[in-house]
Amino acid sequence: MSEGFKKFRHVHLVGSGGVGMFAIGGILLEQGICVSGSDLEKNSKSEFLRSKGAEIFYGHAAGNLPSDADALIYTSAASADNPEMLAAEKRGIPCFRRGQFLAEQILPCYERSAAVAGSHGKSTVSAMITHVLRKQNINTGCLIGGTLQDGSLPYSAGDGSIFVTEADESDHSHSLLHPTVAVITNYDADHAWSQEQEKEQFEKFQLFCRNARVIIHYDIPILNGISAPFADKRIVIALPEKDAEVPFCGFMRLNAVLAMKVIEYLGFDANMSYLADFQGVDRRMKIHEQDEKRILLEDYAHHPAELAASLDYLHEMYPDYKLHIIFQPHRYARLKKYFSDFVEVIESKADRAYIVPVFAAWNEYGTPGAEDLAAELANGEFLSFADEPKLHSVWNSSGSGKVLTAVIGAGDVEKLIPLLKKDFA
16 A cells, blocks of 8 residues: 555544544554544544544534644535634644545555445445455455444455545535546436536536546446546446346345446456345345334435335335335425425335425525425325324334335434334334
């Protein structure tokens, strides 16, 4: 491994509890670099870094910045007036946005790299690639944006040969990367709330392609359009049919085939059997409880295309079950932009829907809200987080039949799961 980020002796993280920040902190610690950090509130990721030797502060203050810090990395959610960032600037300490540090300091340290971008499925495809490489005893570096269900760490420094990472489009940091392989899972104009922003997002995906040695994606018109200027270095693969050799169904089949194409390009064995024991990423199709007639499952879908794919997957996997969903819209802006799409997807694919309050980001507020979505649904009703009697009724509203209850959303809807699990006691 080249020196790269090892030139730093002490790195301070602003937003240490974020999934990407936590992973970078873990990689730095693996390389023997001192790590400190701060976040507004205590969480499991910051505490994990603390358990590995990092010094973690809760609350932001200039005094949190150690005297010997020689670099600061900050989350995209950090405000420009963050006191630790201002203190670093005053002292002449270089400050990197998370994606910038990944692009400029980490990725160049590796002989080859695979960066997975796209509106949906990045975490799962990245995890699949990493899983298959690890099964072949490749000490790959990785940065995956989610906890892995098999308990393995979603980050690793590896040995300097290969690095697998998600490429985040929400802050355009994917366009900063120069990977060996640029993977695009799919494309929706998510995180773009105007025509100007949609145009910018498209252009940033094209920049992601331009910076890569090779581009891999499915034969989908929008993806073909993105990579068209770079046709001489793209690998376009056909959408897979239902295939007994692929141990997944629905959108997971697409993820698996795409991941294996990357494995093949990197020169390793792409036998699907390596994914037979792949357990997935936390909050992505995770089964929490199951008995003869009930299944409690969680998924991360928060865009209408993701939601449709998730519900189709569940129907294919569990055709004998009534499908009840507890869905949390993620961001008022997204709900407003895709309101009619959410209505269409939920009414056509769920037997019953319970809509919980919107998860707002960055102190956002607005309309429409969760109550409006619930009122528009023929098969839906609003559910407040405090309404436990209604929460427990999701199991018995279909009589004596089998019921699958899916808790879906990228916000804090997961806090309902322990309450629902009580019904299995």
